[in-house]
Amino acid sequence: MTHDQIFKALADPTRRTIFERLATSGHNASELREGLSISQPAMSQHLAVLRAAGLVREQRQGRFVNYEVDPDGLASIGEWLAKYRAYWPARIDDLKTLLKDMDQ
Amino acid sequence: MTHDQIFKALADPTRRTIFERLATSGHNASELREGLSISQPAMSQHLAVLRAAGLVREQRQGRFVNYEVDPDGLASIGEWLAKYRAYWPARIDDLKTLLKDMDQ
DNA sequence: CAATGAAATAAGTCCGTGCTTATGTATCTG
DNA sequence: CAGATACATAAGCACGGACTTATTTCATTG
Numbered sequence: 001m002t003h004d005q006i007f008k009a010l011a012d013p014t015r016r017t018i019f020e021r022l023a024t025s026g027h028n029a030s031e032l033r034e035g036l037s038i039s040q041p042a043m044s045q046h047l048a049v050l051r052a053a054g055l056v057r058e059q060r061q062g063r064f065v066n067y068e069v070d071p072d073g074l075a076s077i078g079e080w081l082a083k084y085r086a087y088w089p090a091r092i093d094d095l096k097t098l099l100k101d102m103d104q
Numbered sequence: 105m106t107h108d109q110i111f112k113a114l115a116d117p118t119r120r121t122i123f124e125r126l127a128t129s130g131h132n133a134s135e136l137r138e139g140l141s142i143s144q145p146a147m148s149q150h151l152a153v154l155r156a157a158g159l160v161r162e163q164r165q166g167r168f169v170n171y172e173v174d175p176d177g178l179a180s181i182g183e184w185l186a187k188y189r190a191y192w193p194a195r196i197d198d199l200k201t202l203l204k205d206m207d208q
Numbered sequence: 209c210a211a212t213g214a215a216a217t218a219a220g221t222c223c224g225t226g227c228t229t230a231t232g233t234a235t236c237t238g
Numbered sequence: 239c240a241g242a243t244a245c246a247t248a249a250g251c252a253c254g255g256a257c258t259t260a261t262t263t264c265a266t267t268g
Contacts, residue, residue, distance in 0.1 A: 004117055011115035012226075013108055023188050029245060042227060044246055063235045063244050071191045078185060084127050087175045116256075133215060146257060148216055167214050167265050 001054035003080055006073055009053035014038065015046050019055055019069070026068040028061075105158035107184055110177055113157035118142065119150050123159055123173070130172040132165075 010016055018032055033043050047067060050056040055073035059066045114120055122136055137147050151171060154160040159177035163170045 003120070004115075007111060007114045007120070008225095010111045011108075014226085016107070016111070020187075023191070030243095038226095039228065040245070041229085041247080045226075048246080060234095060245095065245065069188065069191045074185065074188050074191055077181070081178065081181055081185065083124075084173065084178050087127070087173045087178055112255095118256085134213095142256090143258065144215070145217080145259085149256080152216080164215095164265090167212095169215065 001052075001072065001076065003076065005049075005053040006055065006076055009049050009055055012046070012049075014042075015050055018043075018046055019050060022056060022067055022069050026059075026066050028064040028066050030064075032067070105156075105176065105180060107180065109153075109157040110159065110180055113153050113159055116150070116153075118146075119154055122147075122150055123154060126160060126171055126173050130163075130170050132168040132170050134168070136171070 010019070014036065017036065021027065021032060029040070029043055029047060032047075033040065036043070038046075047056065047058070051058060051067075051070075053073055054070055054076065056067050057070040059068065114123070118140065121140065125131065125136060133144070133147050133151060136151075137144065140147070142150075151160065151162070155162060155171075155174075157177055158174055158180065160171050161174040163172070
């Protein structure tokens with residue numbers, strides 16, 4: 001769950017698509033393949049990378065394995081980003097507004 | 105300046121080191137090489153990737169080219185991250201505190 | 209206008225990684 | 239227990255990208 005693993009995991013467009021799909025709701029590996037023209041092993045490998053990075057976590061349910069976003073990975077990016085917030089003072093207000101919206 | 109370029113740029117540990125060094129203060133390409141055991145062209149190529157991603161911007165000063173953090177790239181990560189903030193409600197307060205601290 | 213020095217580009221090599229097919233493991237069901 | 243289904247692992251291939259050395263571009267300075 002290092003920053004290296006996280007950024008490498010998100011550097012692949014297919015994995016970002018998977019991750020963004022999981023952000024909507026949890027899915028098992030087969031469901032995640034729908035629309036993406038990749039083999040079953042390819043999906044399994046992508047999920048392994050995302051899991052190792054702490055971006056996604058699994059939950060076995062019988063024959064299926066349900067995947068969902070792992071908040072830890074996101075928080076880790078947030079912490080990395082926080083170190084450089086000094087560089088976007090002009091946008092802080094936007095972010096504040098966004099956080100306020102999310103409170104409701 | 106797509107998310108793809110940004111994440112790919114930050115996926116390389118050498119480029120993250122360069123970026124983090126620039127976050128401290130601006131440097132020219134030669135200064136950035138100090139400590140890193142890579143060739144001059146390698147640094148030039150890394151800077152080109154970071155620049156294309158919008159993470160860094162250049163400013164020619166005579167024979168030297170000074171590089172500094174470009175807030176646009178960081179803001180772009182922030183926006184990407186914001187889409188998934190729903191997944192770390194427990195940490196929103198921490199972030200708020202951080203933003204409040206930065207106001208002063 | 210040489211000569212020097214900083215940085216970018218060219219060209220080529222090597223390794224990591226994302227893909228594939230084939231096979232193995234795990235769980236449910238008849 | 240046999241078969242089917244979901245997923246993981248193995249092994250190999252092919253391409254991208256991070257490096258290198260060599261060369262070019264650009265600006266300064268004698």
